[in-house]
Amino acid sequence: MRIALTHNLRLTDSEDEAEFDSRETIDALTAALERLGHRIEVSGPASRTAARIEAYSPELIFNTAEGRRGRFREAFYPALFDELGFPYTGSDAWVLAVTLDKSLTKLMLSEHGVISPRGQFIDDIVDLKLDGWRFPLIVKPNFEGSSKGITQDSVCEERGRLRALVEKTLARFPAGVLVEEFIPGKDLTVAFLEKAAPERQGVLTPVEYVIDEAELSKRRYRIYDYDLKSVHHEAVHVRTPAQFAGHILQRAQDMARKAYRALGCRDLGRIDFRIAEDGQVYFIEINALPSLEPGAGIYAAAALEGLHTDGVLAKVIESAALRWGLHDPGKRRNRPPRKTGPLRVGFTFNVKRIKPEIDGRKDEEAEYDPPQTIQAVREAIAAAGHEVIDLEATTELPTVLAATPVDVVFNMAEGIKGRNREAVVPALLELLDIPYSGSDPTALSIALDKAIAKRIVRQHGILTPNFMTLTTGKERLPRDLKFPLIVKPNAEGSSKGVHRTSVVDTEAELREAAREMIAKYDQPALVEDYIAGREFTVGLLGERRPKVLPPMEVVFLAKEAHPVYSFEYKQDWSSKIRYDVPAQLEPGQLKALERAARECFIALGCRDVARVDFRM
Known part of the structure; x- marks a missing residue:
């Protein structure tokens, strides 16, 4: 789609331009829109905006322009677009x-029950009323955003100081100030992305602005003031x-939903609330x-819905395009012929929406990728000149794939459930005759089943610890298994189910751990000899003669009897392990590791990319 990006560029650090966008922001938005497959024209000075837009004749205007002056400044650009007859994103x-x-x-919102x-x-x-107030109060500009005019002195x-404070604020912001009761408490924001959460009318999960305690100790009041937004912004993070x-x-x-609906907001928005110490929720501004x-x-809020940065902009465009009745020419009905130049790359993935607990609870999405990883991968694909089409691997993927023309699919979807889950997306792509990256369904199914994979690599002369699978936890143990042993789920990744207690020294410990694992993951438990020694992971790229990448060593920093690269360590690794890349190995050790990795890759029928883990 041909899109014009309208904005106000921040040229100085003055408070007057606090609401404007930096060059970094404009460049990031432009790059993201281009990665989504759109052709972008960035607007220039306001005095030439109308002429440039008419000359470019965009199908849609993506508007972030704040306007320069006056109480009507944010409305100026949408009013201009309406007059010129061009569709645009956002509210009118x-x-x-x-x-x-x-x-x-x-x-207005008080009439709708918004407190x-x-x-x-x-x-x-x-006009200032000095009586009847419940102090403390806060005095702020009525027609400003970005915390302009708000300081600790606000x-x-x-009562004796109020008049002077209002006069001082009016002198800086003569259009008017708002005097309101100050609510001791914490800040909460509820974002709106119309097409991101239709079951909640676009209202996203609340997020919280948290001020570092060290910075907070220097301040009299817990408020997200202009100094925090513009100078000490590193002291604030979004929880x-x-x-x-x-x-x-x-x-x-609920209050946000009422507010967005009552005011008629479109496409996107944000509401700030104050949560009082007694739990009362107060609307502050929109x-x-x-x-x-x-x-x-x-x-941050959209990430909880599984959306990365580009996905947020895509939802804004989707909402606006639907409202204006636009047709995206990039979405053709017929599948294009395969080609060798810049491609339409379908990007399949599963989004991690549930953050796992360190102790292994809530680990059902541990193998999925966070929005930050998804964003980084799609940026890398787009950097090669390709158009990226997001295809989240939900139960709706078959329908979406059939209706979305792509040249190839870059697959990193883990699948949803079952021991063949990693094979589901590649199998679907083969059914639809769509080329894709990575191993085929057979290789992925085999590799996910640790016991089968171990049997195959053993047949190819590759050493692997003695092992067995337990389906009930009551099976007789073979004589070749020697304690200590390690117990893990047979068909899980990301160290799910692997904890420090997974290394057992007695049969009683083994059977208890196995029964718990079988019950939790509804699959056999793999039991194998615990191999003391150094731990390595080796990446490979290619197909018949894969390139072996430099090995990485997982170095355990704590002194433990039986160290393992556990689920806990993968969630919180910074103080417990160190990654050495490349690993420090003797030439003979390096060759042996490379040879074993390559032979595993070939024996299991892997393609394009894989990783093999070793103990030495």
């Missing part, structure tokens, strides 16, 4: 004009999901034109 001029006015927004702190709009000091605890009681999070989402800079809260 009316919504942006209303939501920039904090006081008017609070008044906010008591406040008063002041544009003339004579909080007023004494996902927010750590509040479930009923508080639900209340915030941003119908939220920041899309790298690291913005909307990306």
